[in-house]
Amino acid sequence: MDCRAQMLQVIKLLCQERLIMGTWGNISVREDNHFWITPSAMPYTAIQTKDLVKINLQTEEAEGLWKPSSEWRLHAACYQSRTDCKAVIHTHSVYATAFAVAGAPIPAAVEDLIQIVGGEVEVADYALPGSFTLAENAVKALGAKNAVLLANHGLVGLGRDLEEALNVCRIVEKTAQIIVAAKTLGPLSAIDPADIQAMRQYYLTSYGPELQKEEK
Numbered sequence: 001m002d003c004r005a006q007m008l009q010v011i012k013l014l015c016q017e018r019l020i021m022g023t024w025g026n027i028s029v030r031e032d033n034h035f036w037i038t039p040s041a042m043p044y045t046a047i048q049t050k051d052l053v054k055i056n057l058q059t060e061e062a063e064g065l066w067k068p069s070s071e072w073r074l075h076a077a078c079y080q081s082r083t084d085c086k087a088v089i090h091t092h093s094v095y096a097t098a099f100a101v102a103g104a105p106i107p108a109a110v111e112d113l114i115q116i117v118g119g120e121v122e123v124a125d126y127a128l129p130g131s132f133t134l135a136e137n138a139v140k141a142l143g144a145k146n147a148v149l150l151a152n153h154g155l156v157g158l159g160r161d162l163e164e165a166l167n168v169c170r171i172v173e174k175t176a177q178i179i180v181a182a183k184t185l186g187p188l189s190a191i192d193p194a195d196i197q198a199m200r201q202y203y204l205t206s207y208g209p210e211l212q213k214e215e216k
Ligand SMILES: [Zn+2]
Pocket: 024, 025, 071, 090, 091, 092, 129, 153, 154
């Protein structure tokens, strides 16, 4: 499927699952030497493929009918700093943003988060939305992981494709909810750093559907 058609599908899911609302949040996908991003301030229910904006990763020139999302620098910085990154989704989902407001990283205490993100979700230093500094701070706090919180703002999720970036946003939001619930029950139980690394490695190299081997 064309990556722009896939973007529309993912936008629909993000709205249905209330990970994005109104015109807030933005998504992009890398294709060759450019990326496609949602336009600025357009309601998600109205966006069509012709409304998506193309941005060149070298020149940072935008091409399209509308102005790109004001967070285009954040998306560009993710692609420029991470060759493995092929899709970026930025949401203001409620529980993830609650951690971002509290300045509290989401701990690596749930296995699916560890596998898909690579460890705890750090909080990037505060900067104004749409600024170069926000993009710089986000990439710095992101490191080699697939998600980062923007202080007092929201979440950025990355993936090797759009589906993975969507799952990152879903799993981070779910984990944030779990941590809040678990804390009401008592202290969190930690996972050994060596196990965290092993789970991440397994996910990156071996996870996925596999046909059963035929018995001989
Ligand atoms: Zn935002």
